Amino acid sequence: MNNSPDIRFFVDKKQVKALDLGIVPAGRTKQFIVKVVNKGVKLGAVKFDIDNKDVKIIKYPRELGEGDLILEYSPPIDVKQGARAVINIKGQYVV
Numbered sequence: 001m002n003n004s005p006d007i008r009f010f011v012d013k014k015q016v017k018a019l020d021l022g023i024v025p026a027g028r029t030k031q032f033i034v035k036v037v038n039k040g041v042k043l044g045a046v047k048f049d050i051d052n053k054d055v056k057i058i059k060y061p062r063e064l065g066e067g068d069l070i071l072e073y074s075p076p077i078d079v080k081q082g083a084r085a086v087i088n089i090k091g092q093y094v095v
Contacts, residue, residue, distance in 0.1 A: 006040035007064065007089060021055070021073045021083040034069040034087065036061060043091030052085035064091060 009016050011034055024030045043064040048057055054075045061067025075083065 004040050005038050005043055005064065005089075005091070007036065007038045009069075009087060010035040010037065017086075019055075019071070019085045019087065021052070021085055023079060023082050024073055024075055026075055026078045029072050029074040031058070032071045032073065034071065035066070036064065036069050036089075037066050038064040041093055043089075043093060046089060046091040049088040049090070050085050051088065052083060054083070055085045064089070 009019075011019065011032065019032060019034065022030065044062070046060070046062060046064050048060045048069060050057065050071065054073055056072045056074070057069070058072055059068065059070040061069070069087070073083070073085075
């Protein structure tokens, strides 16, 4: 095991660095399940943050070993290009 977190995100079993939200009509909602895997030291008191204000966090793991992060994307207007979101994590080392 590493001495630091080694956090990876997977969507449909593919590792991702940023979440491709695609094109969703205004007022509609698309849900994403992101598998969060930490191969390094365990983190507790975890807080997730998304850099896209149209994405809401529905559920997240409170401690990081492994768990599901459930997100909903609901754009207020129609867009011509697919949007993206970056997931940020803060946490404390579990001793």
